[in-house]
Amino acid sequence: MFYRENGQFKTSYAADQAVFPILQDRIALAALLFVLFVVVPFTFSDFWLNSVLTPTLIFALAAIGLNLLTGYAGQLSLGTGGFMGCGAYACYKLTTIFPDVNIIILIFLSGIFAAAIGFIFGLPSLRIKGFYLAIATLASQFFLEWAFGRVAWLYNYNASGAIEVPTRTLFELPITGPTATSATRYLVVLAIVLVLTFVASNLVHGRIGRAWMAVRDMDIAAELIGIRLLRTKLLAFTISSYFCGVAGAMMVFLWLGAAEVESFDINHSFLILFMVIIGGLGSIIGCFMGAIFIWNLPILLRSTFGGLIDAATVEHISFMIVGALIIFFLIVEPHGLARLWQIAKEKLRLWPFPY
Template sequence: MFYRTAGQFKTSYESDQALFPVRQDAILLAVILVFAWVIFPLTASEFTFQTLLIPILIYALAAMGLNILTGYAGQLSLGTAAFMGVGAYACYKMVTLMPWLNPVVAILLSGVFSAGVGVAFGIPSLRIKGFYLAIATLAAQFFLVWLFEKWAWLYNYNASGAIQVPNLTMFGVYVAGPQADSWVQYYLVLAIVSVMTVLCINLTRGNLGRTWKATRDVDIAAELIGINLMKSKLTAFMVSSYVVGVAGALFVFMWRGAAEPNLFDIPLSFRILFIAIIGGLGSILGNYLGAILIVGLPVVLGTLPAALGIPISSSMVEHINVMMVGGLIVFFLIIEPHGLAQLWRLIREKLIIWPFPH
């Protein structure tokens, strides 16, 4: 009834290929955007910014990068965190070597470095696939984290071996470093993530997206209809690593404020893979849903019992969180391999015909 699509006719291919061919989708998105751009920033506390809003956006972006590679192009990768690290370290080097550089430009440029590294580590995908490729990307994971540790030039020979985000200003306002306000950082992250999302949607629904999906579904048939598999896989690695690298730069510069090499170790890679799987492989929306769940769950578990007056220790909360995430992954792999995004798709299909059953 509210989601009825009857009567929305398309008279040109252009309007049929529009981003939101169904009016209700556009309205729904507009509501979400109003919340994201106006209502949340006005009402959120420092705690909400730092534990929910900013990390959800950054994790969603990282998962989106991984999803392009794994969900759309079908190339399994376990090196996401390392590519995030490349973005973060590249950004750090750029802002310390060229302090006059606009921070946003630096963040967007840092993706270029991770894209290059991603393509280099994507070369094995031309010969191997599936689990074997996953192991090959693990090599990137170990090698790069080792490099972050051993190559002192990367962290400017700090005694601590960590990178510390300096105070950065843009138009006279602190946007990164200890002096930056959370809401400023939130808006910056939101703007970058929004733009990247639009670009990713366009790429995945266009010719390149079809090329990737064809490579994923039947690679031999894809090659026989004229797809250069090498080009298809390497562009997937390139775009994916770019997005992941930008997410990595945001991760450190807009949220953590400092990073040690082991921050970019396997647990982070798995966390992002879980977000992509629970959210839904081969979906852009799913990354957000997955990030909300994975980032939000520990916060809810941490605050809800206290609010209800149930005494529960913080280590218990941590254990429950791990168990629930593990359970959710098993649940989704068995019941709904296409994740939360597929659940929304089913709900939407039902809503369109509601209140009728067919």
């Protein structure tokens, strides 16, 4: 009815290949961005900004990072938590060594350190595949966790072993540290996530993304059509780690405010992997859906049942419901929420007579 593309003619190849070919999509996206940038920061409470929206966006970015590697290039990785930690610790070291450099530049730079580590741990990917590669990335996870806990230089010999975020400003306005308001931090996160999402979307729609997908679908065939495997896989590892590193730096600097090794443990890697699988492998919008689903479902359950039964029981119930829902989704729609969204869109275009 409203969602129909009658009369929208494409007169150039560029228009035909656009990421959002339908006018209604573009209007909806513009409206969503308007709400996220203008309405949300002024109307939502601290709890919403700080515990719901900011973490969701950060996890969505980490999920995009993992999705580039696992969903697009087909390399299973369990090292996401470690790569996020690389970004966080790199950003911490950078901002303590160069306190006058703008923190946003440092957040982007810290991703490069994570990318370098990702590059090194991606080297075995030419020789090992599938489960074996997963084990190799698991080794990176454990090694990095060990390094964050034991190499005291990384946390500036702090007695507590935790990294704490100092106050840094942008145009005289504090954006990190305790004095930064949740609205400013949210806006910074939103802006960074949007920029990187745009980059990721262009990557996967272009030559590099196609090379990744070719490697994912059949690496021998990809090699035969002239794709250099090592280079492509390493590029996937590097870029994926860059995204994860930036997400990790944002997680500590713009959300938590302090972090220990435990913030980047293996459970964290699994959390991001669940987001990617539930959201949909090989889909950018799926990363956002997965992050929204996995991160907010327990919060929703807690706030719904919070007043009725005691806190520990709510926690147990939320574990069980989240687990059951993951299984439910995997059975009903193994391609994730992104596929559901796609089906819904196709049906809407034919509404009221979908088939």
